[in-house]
Amino acid sequence: xxxxxxxxxxxxxxxxxxxxxxxxxxxxxxxxxxxxxxxxxxxxxxxxxxxxxxxxxxxxxxxxxxxxxxxxxxxxxxxxxxxxxxxxxxxxxxxxxxxxxxxxxxxxxxxxxxxxxxx
Numbered sequence: 001x002x003x004x005x006x007x008x009x010x011x012x013x014x015x016x017x018x019x020x021x022x023x024x025x026x027x028x029x030x031x032x033x034x035x036x037x038x039x040x041x042x043x044x045x046x047x048x049x050x051x052x053x054x055x056x057x058x059x060x061x062x063x064x065x066x067x068x069x070x071x072x073x074x075x076x077x078x079x080x081x082x083x084x085x086x087x088x089x090x091x092x093x094x095x096x097x098x099x100x101x102x103x104x105x106x107x108x109x110x111x112x113x114x115x116x117x118x119x
Contacts, residue, residue: 006072008069008071009027009032009033009034009035009045009069009071010023010024010027010032010034010035011034011035011036011037012024012034012035012036012037013036013037013038014036014038014043016036016039017036017054024036024046027048028046028048028049028050028055029048030048030050031048031050031065032048032065032074033045033046033048033062033065033066033069034046046060047061047062047109048061048065048066052064052065052095056091058081059081059082060081060083060091061082062080063077063079063080063088064077064081064091064092064095064097066080067092067097068097069097074088074099074100
């Protein structure tokens with residue numbers, strides 16, 4: 001199981017935009033996604049305009065951010081990014097982002113389970 005490296009996106013209402021625009025801007029400056037809702041339903045996904053967006057493009061930047069925050073799986077992220085799974089894992093590695101993040105006790109169990117059966 002992967003441990004999210006950042007928190008879930010903040011949610012703002014359309015009305016909040018008048019009173020909390022500074023919070024929305026600070027989110028963007030810190031590289032965090034935000035969701036803007038209208039009548040309780042998501043209407044806008046605010047994606048930070050940062051170096052990652054410029055280098056990777058919107059789809060890949062969004063996929064990376066959602067994966068990092070634990071919102072979507074590795075496979076879902078690869079699909080959003082328009083990459084096969086192996087390419088997305090390589091992209092994460094090039095950015096210094098771990099594709100898997102197991103707690104030590106879980107990793108030990110996974111390694112045991114991955115060992116071939118011995119006769």
